[in-house]
Amino acid sequence: MGSATEYRDRVTDMAERVAEHFRNVSSPATGTPLDELRRRVDAVDLDAEPVGGAGAIEEIDSLYLQEAVWFHHPDYLAHLNCPVDVNAVAAETALASVNTSVDTYDQSRVATLIERHVLAWAAEKIGFTQGDGIFTSGGTQSNLQALFLARQAALAGFSGRERSERQAGLVVLTTEESHFSVDKSALLLGLADDAVVTVASDSEGRMDPESLEHRLTAALAEGRVPMAICATAGTTDRGRIDPLPRIADIAERHDVWLHADAAYGGALLVSPTRRGLLAGIERARSVTIDFHKGFFQPVSSSALILRDRQDFRLGTWHADYLNPEESDEPNQVDKSLQTTRRFDALKLFATLRGTGSRAIGESIDQVIDVARETREFLECHETLRLLSGSDLSTVIFRWQPDGVSDADADALVAPIRRHFLESGRLFVAKTVLDGRPALKLTLLNPDVRIDHLMDRLNVVADLAADLHERASLGGNTGLGTTRPFPHPTEESHA
Secondary structure, eight states: OOOOHHHHHHHHHHHHHHHHHHOOSSSSOOOOOOOHHHHHHHHHOSSSSSHHHHHHHHHHHHHTTGGOOOTTTTTOOOOOOOOOHHHHHHHHHHHHHOOOOOSSSHTTTTHHHHHHHHHHHHHHHOOOOOEEEEEEEHHHHHHHHHHHHHHHHHHHTTOHHHHHHHHHHHHEEEETOOOHHHHHHHHTTTOOOEEEEEEETTTSSSSSHHHHHHHHHHHHHOOEEEEEEEEESSSSOOOOOOOOOHHHHHHHHHEEEEEEETTGGGGGGGOTTGOOOOOOOOGSSEEEHHHHHTTTOOOEEEEEESSSSSGGGOOOOTTTTTSTTTSSSSGGGGGGGGGOOOHHOOOOOOEHHTTTTHHHHHHHHHHHHHHHHHOOOOOHHHEEEEEEOSSSSSEEEEOOOOOHHHHHHHHHHHHHHHHHHHTTOOOOOOOOOOOOOOEEEEEOOOTOHHHHHHHHHHHHHHHHHHHHHHHHHOOOOOOOOOOOOOOGGGGGGG
């Protein structure tokens, strides 16, 4: 689909354009309205005469790069999106160009061995001596596959009507703080509508082991079958890590599959100072890790790691034309829900070899340290109220000076977020905590420092005060006025 010269020219052209944007973007996004973006995209006639390779790149620049959301920018503070390691980006270029699919050995050869080597490293970091894993499209798929394997284990030895009746009684125990993919997976796996049993959280947002024991024994008393316990090592909102050792005690006592969703907190595996927060994770039967979060990988890069590699056989399916049962070749499709699958492991391999696991761990420590400093700043702020602690890098807060009612404070959360989103200048998230709306920062950029965040939070406070005053005077709260941000230095984009 092109000569070596054309390949070099296209890749070089695109790389130079991306580098130029990295140097020069002054905000996370442009703030171009949704309707205008839709108009521009809809105006492209995909059946028109081709514009050629150079023309297509020019179009991508103006349509996509000019309007992208830049996660490396220090004012992007909204979600679990990270700046990416440049070594991983270089590897992305290689794997996309070669177009390797790591489903069977004959399609991938050394790529299969590299993926297995990286997964063995991850399993060892967890503490799995007989473990194995598979790369997936993301944490949602990793959680789905974990629960699929747990379901298969719970139904092993049953068939026909007995199997159907047993499946109808399967339950998954987790908290309201867990990722929504747990509920979604239960639906996709054909479990009963009430199969996900909610376990209470403590006052800080971690799973309450006493509630887990109570709900599990109650399910058994009702004749139901606990299929899995889903603990979370890094909840999306509060960034909390469930008490894994005590949860593992309960799972082992009742012989229930324990899955640890460490999509967010998995990077602590390489932290020089916080690895202990994941104590007990080695007792889980399966673990989800999103490398495209705390390991600074391009999307997508996630993996499901199993304590016992034999558990993958619960979901293996053989096809004569692809991975026949008698084959002795290392076919990764034997372990995967996907067939055709990207060689995402190469990106993490490049990061571990080029940047190093210690540097990654130090970076995630830096992020968590700055999040802690930010929460300390909010604890003393005159008008912004810190609403929760965190084991990781989230900051949940609300503007509510003394004398402002809950209703008035709640009413400002959405307009504040919308104002910054529509301007493209500052990205913060909105969530609900204890039944009330709140603003949230999720820090994953190790180049962002506390002074920068203090300034931006003061900007948020200024806007909130302006919007509140407008509302008090009977005006609308659509857009406030805030002081301009200074142009970030090139160093802040690194």
